[in-house]
Amino acid sequence: MSKKIAIVTGANRGIGKEIARQLASKDFKIVLACRTLEKANQAKEDLLKENSNYDLLELEINVADINSIHKAANTIKKQGLKIDVLVNNAGIFPGNYNSSIINCDIGEIKEALNTNTLGPISLIQSLVDSFNKGAEIINISSGMGQLSEMNGHCPAYRISKTGINAVTKIFAEELRPYGVSINSVCPGWVKTDMGGANATRVVSKGAETPVWLATENPGYTGSFFRDKELIEW
């Protein structure tokens, strides 16, 4: 049987690289989708040093650039790759933890939306005919996007992550005829460049739930998870 194929965006560091590592170790062929080919090649080299049996492909994608998304999707199609898993992991946190909606630069909000919300929409649109039946899309969201927990500050990031949750719900309905599931995951507060050194979780824990959804296919679509449990929107 041929290997399952997983595309992971932002696979060159942090949670994305760990998801790629864990899925590669479960015998997936991984498309390391990174902002530049150099970053993808470096990630490939790093992971192959850990295990030369990993099956890895490099792909350039800037999820904030529609032309780059279309180019990447065309590359996938030209190679005849049928996708089993797409992890929309690439993300940014513009501003800082003190950013206030009262006076923040609107450009920060646009920037966050462009990368964290619109990028995944465009990528799914571009790949919609390239998914295998039973495929799983995982949108890496955040508890900071939960309306049930919404609080002040960090408006750009919060709005973009609430946005990606809406994207999950809307696609969940419209992808049913394609046999494709889509869910949001909050990885928790993870020690990465974004999460910082004080974060409470290591990357392996942050990757756990996305990898569970990708490998166990527990039968959900349009849901939001943390630690393999459903959480409120």
Ligand SMILES: NC(=O)c1ccc[n+]([C@@H]2O[C@H](COP(=O)([O-])OP(=O)(O)OC[C@H]3O[C@@H](n4cnc5c(N)ncnc54)[C@H](OP(=O)(O)O)[C@@H]3O)[C@@H](O)[C@H]2O)c1
């Ligand atoms: N860490 C946490 O505590 C935490 C908590 C909740 C949710 N999350 C979410 O988890 C995901 C991964 O975060 P992380 O903590 O691993 O962050 P990270 O260490 O800062 O890594 C972010 C990744 O996204 C990539 N990326 C950003 N903008 C991109 C673009 N335009 N095109 C392509 N790649 C781009 C980065 O690539 P470059 O190297 O090229 O910049 C990098 O690979 C994000 O969606 C984040 O919002 C993280």
